[in-house]
Amino acid sequence: MDRTRLTDIYFPEARSRLIDLAAFLDRIDRAEGQDDFRLKSLRAALAELAAPGSDKARKILLLLSDPTAEPVAEAGAKSAAGAWSRF
Amino acid sequence: MRYIEPHAHMVSRVTDDYATMAAAGCRAICEPAFWAGFDRSSVDGFFDYFCQLTEHEPRRAAQFGLPHFCWLCLNPKEAENLTLAEEVLAIIPSFLDRPNVLGIGEIGLNKNSRHEVAVLEKHIDLAVRHRQMILIHTPHLEDKWKGTRLILDCLKQNPGVDPSRVIIDHVEEHTVDLVLDAGFWAGITLYPTSKCSPARAIDMIEIYGTQRLWLNCACDWGQSDPLAVPKTALEMKRRGHSETAIDRLIYQNPRRFLGQNPKFRIDETACENPSDAAEK
Numbered sequence A: 001m002d003r004t005r006l007t008d009i010y011f012p013e014a015r016s017r018l019i020d021l022a023a024f025l026d027r028i029d030r031a032e033g034q035d036d037f038r039l040k041s042l043r044a045a046l047a048e049l050a051a052p053g054s055d056k057a058r059k060i061l062l063l064l065s066d067p068t069a070e071p072v073a074e075a076g077a078k079s080a081a082g083a084w085s086r087f
Numbered sequence B: 001m002r003y004i005e006p007h008a009h010m011v012s013r014v015t016d017d018y019a020t021m022a023a024a025g026c027r028a029i030c031e032p033a034f035w036a037g038f039d040r041s042s043v044d045g046f047f048d049y050f051c052q053l054t055e056h057e058p059r060r061a062a063q064f065g066l067p068h069f070c071w072l073c074l075n076p077k078e079a080e081n082l083t084l085a086e087e088v089l090a091i092i093p094s095f096l097d098r099p100n101v102l103g104i105g106e107i108g109l110n111k112n113s114r115h116e117v118a119v120l121e122k123h124i125d126l127a128v129r130h131r132q133m134i135l136i137h138t139p140h141l142e143d144k145w146k147g148t149r150l151i152l153d154c155l156k157q158n159p160g161v162d163p164s165r166v167i168i169d170h171v172e173e174h175t176v177d178l179v180l181d182a183g184f185w186a187g188i189t190l191y192p193t194s195k196c197s198p199a200r201a202i203d204m205i206e207i208y209g210t211q212r213l214w215l216n217c218a219c220d221w222g223q224s225d226p227l228a229v230p231k232t233a234l235e236m237k238r239r240g241h242s243e244t245a246i247d248r249l250i251y252q253n254p255r256r257f258l259g260q261n262p263k264f265r266i267d268e269t270a271c272e273n274p275s276d277a278a279e280k
Helices: A003-030 A037-050 A056-064 B016-023 B042-064 B082-095 B116-127 B141-157 B178-183 B197-206 B226-237 B243-258 B276-280
Strands: B001-007 B026-032 B070-073 B101-108 B135-139 B166-169 B185-189 B213-216
Touching: A037 A056, A056 B141, B001 B243, B016 B026, B016 B042, B026 B042, B026 B101, B026 B243, B042 B070, B042 B082, B070 B276, B082 B116, B082 B135, B082 B166, B101 B116, B141 B166, B141 B178, B166 B276, B178 B185, B178 B197, B185 B197, B197 B213, B197 B226, B213 B226, B213 B243, B226 B243
Parallel strands: B001 B026, B026 B070, B070 B101, B101 B135, B135 B166, B166 B185, B185 B213
Antiparallel strands: none
8 A cells, every 4th residue: 555545544633633742742741740660661761652664563562661661579459550560 | 254263251242242243244253361350369260161161151142142262371460479360370270171172372471570470380380281372462552572482482492382373463563473483373462552553464464465364353351352352354455355355364374373272163155255155
């Protein structure tokens, strides 16, 4: 499938999500407080998004991942945060 | 369209979902054991759950002509309590001969803890000793990449593991090649927000092919869509994939993997692909 056809299919959705992301960052900027590890990770991912080159989904998923190799001592909370807490 | 839903937590769904899935072309449902959303307080809770998976749910699915199969285990979310894990592992063998039990799953890791790894190794050992197939859950979000590598290490350390009889589920762009390169089957889960969208799933299919891949919805008690597989099939059509390629991915692939267990049987005469009939 060529670039124009893929753009026909996915551009409206990508545009919508892009504006949602921009509005989210504006909302964050209007709020008091500091960036935590999730926002720091997100801002780093945005830089990756704008960088030249392909394979962006994999690179961003890795950027948001725990890079360590050893099991942790205890599970703690059952849920995931979406970004590595020591970023 | 026909498809097999190879990963759905139907105990958490209403009966209407069975009807809707059957109407959409579903020909069989497979249900891995899962976390209830809270920790069960004793092994008796697991005994009742395994009875639900092997007795009650098959009857509920049968009302809509759907064969129901299941996988048994203690979910990694409950693996921190090693005493309870040992008790649950001890009762699983008594269920393995039941007619709808396909193997051990969904085992794996959640937060990549030492206890989770220990319980995963015990589940793998149990599966090998009882010649059971294995369905693996990989962790969520930031824990997935590390967890997938730890899981692969555990599987490779057990010489009795046959990768062709193991599916590693919930792969994404950063883990799919790790799984496929090691010879295992890979599952792509279509799930809002936290896993994979139809568009991304199709991207991976186009990059890695469909030889050892399946799609599933993993619908459960959270926000999830029991029709995610047929909806992704429609998205594949929009992306120019043929009816034959779609049928291979959403019907023939799960049938090929699951059919390694002789208990997985579906009525083939009732499942003829309409497009095949048209071609004849």
